Amino acid sequence: MIEAHDLHKYFGTFHAVRGISLNVPSGQVLALLGPNGAGKTTTVRMLSAILQPNQGSARIAGHDVVAEPQIVRHKIGLLTEYPGLYARMTAVDYLLFFGRLQGMNQHDCTVRITQLLQQFGLWQARDRKLDGYSKGMKQKVALIRAMIHDPDVLFLDEPTTAMDPQSARTVRDAIAELRNSRRAVVLCTHNLNEAEELADHIAVVRGGQIVASGTEAQLTHELLGDPIWEVTTARSLGSQIVDLNAMLEIEEFSDTWLRYRTRRPAETNPALLRKLHNAGVPVISLSEVPRSLETVYLRIVGEDQPERMAGVSAANEVNA
């Protein structure tokens, strides 16, 4: 659905995007993560046929972004970084304006607006001027604007910014629904929990390049190594530590707990439990230590040389 190959974008001498390749099939959500100024918005603008790449090519739903920009713009829905609404219009008039520009007829547009305003809880406020809306409501209207013509592809830049938890949940549910209805979604976000929850694939952009990509599990494994497990015991491990060190890759330990890495928990964990049982050490718990996407992200963007991350996972190329 979204295919981009070796995209480059210069603004004068500033090389904003340096060879980004993406492939997002329908029914997939790709999260683009990265610090401000990393090149996410420029990439999205090129894929939305608003900016032309200086090098490389991209196709959206089979249409070239340079050769067929108007078709591409019809195939996509874009939620921009700022909602940017016309303050003196009502929500209905505003959405009608954009729906009609997308080529919808008045009747279909009205039906769709009604459905979406109800879905996002804005129906009661439909005839109020947009400058009276809260930030979260404005964000929802902007999202409806992107979805109004039921596009095949959605580019969503910070979709839940400024929303209360309930509204954010509504929007996340809507994005999940889009994935289920076979839409391709690119999500630019700084909210890592959101990316974790929604994305099938994650790409970290830095300095105009994709410095790491993969599923959350792949990224975590590649960057943080094998999973870490923790066992807590009711009695002191004492001299057992020496024996355990021979069979486990121990990370940390104290008197009554132990952390170790293992690539094969199905084999290692039962063996460990057996050993502790035989030694008469009662086990209180055994669980995997959770590792957040935030840790992974900070590890990536904290890296001094982006090129060094290239080996992490198909650098600059994302196949979602």
Added chain:
Amino acid sequence: MTFYPIQAVARREMRDNLTDWRMMFPILILTFVVPILILTAALYAIDFIGDMGTVARMIPFGLLLAGFLPASFSLITALESFVGEKERNTLESLLAMPMSDSELYLGKLIAALLPPVGSALLAMLTFTLCFSISSSNEIQALVNPNIMWLMVVLIMVKGVVMVAGAVIISSHTTTIRAANLLASFVLVPISVVVQLEALVIIAQQQQLLWNIFWALLAIALMLIRTGMNSFNREEILSREHAGFNFKRIIWTFKQFFSEFHPAGIAPERYGGKFSLRRFYRHEISALLHEYRSPMILSFTAVMTGLVFGIFAFGVYRAPWLDAVIQRYIQRPPQVSGFVTVASIVRNVFDAGFSNLISLFCFGIMAFLVPATEFAKLGYVAAWNTMHGVNPWTFALAYILPHGIIELPALILSAALGIRLGASVLYSPRGFTIGQNILWSLANFAKVFVFVLLPLFLISGVIEGFITPMLANAFFGR
């Protein structure tokens, strides 16, 4: 191009503006109150002077003023059309819609155009109605209805010029503040035109007013064309990254100067260093090929000038030129270093000054220089024929020796100037307007220094030292 997006953009924008009382209140005052005040003042002035003849001058001027004020106030909306949306972050969602750049631009232009033109028309209607109600038939009979209609079309065309200029400014600036500052480039020249019109109204030169109308109409069409050609969504969003960067401008100019590539090749793709050998051997021919359209225009200027000069002799006499020709034939010039220097300075000034001025008048000045030079030649040829002097002999003795170098150099110079002037109207694919101007300037600078200057030096030396000898050989006593 489809009509619906244009209509939708224009309608939304107009509705937005017309429902804002902060905009509407002053427009209504300027449309319905100020014209009455102007009329009252005009009638009072006529009464005060006590000369009924002033009616014919004061009333049309009052009408012009009544229309101009609301038209110029409404510029605010035109200046905001793009940059205002950009500042309010509403532009990107509009740029993401499936409509072409031209459709978006036209929608914005129409939205910016209708309120000023409409309010100006209403203001003039208010003025005229009040005039017909409040004044006697005797006074009304003193006003020429034709000149009143002329005022209406003059205001309309000025409105279009101002709005088209303002929309260009709006689509090429990054802040409303910058747009407002640049608006003086529209308002100041238009104010000068209004003052000029006032003088012409007082002088009651109706034909001259029509000439002003046609000139303004041509400028309005050029500005609309320029706006449509120079607008693209890429440029607007790219400008977020590009402030005014003097170093960058110098760098781009140097790139274009260093080697020649056809227009549209990005400066980043220029790699070579400047080579005079390469310039003479390869680049000058490629440059002339690239400049074939301006060369044709320049040649058209030459032929037009020549024909105009010949015909002008039949209907108009330039006594100063007659005297110069007569003196030259009776007393051919002597060999002189002063003539050489004067010729070089004149040509350098003509080529340099007219071409740089062309940048600000769409190349018109560059077109006029060879046209004027050849008009003089046409006049001289006609004069000679009339006075029994063989024009060919005259040309062979006085013009051809240095003219064979000087005249083609002037034609080439004019082509460079025409291209420079046109660079603000249209940029080829791959170039921004700024790059197009710098490309034209770099080519002009290169050709001026390495081609025109040597040619002017040679022709100057010939004009000072060889032409006089030939002239004396043919016409000396």
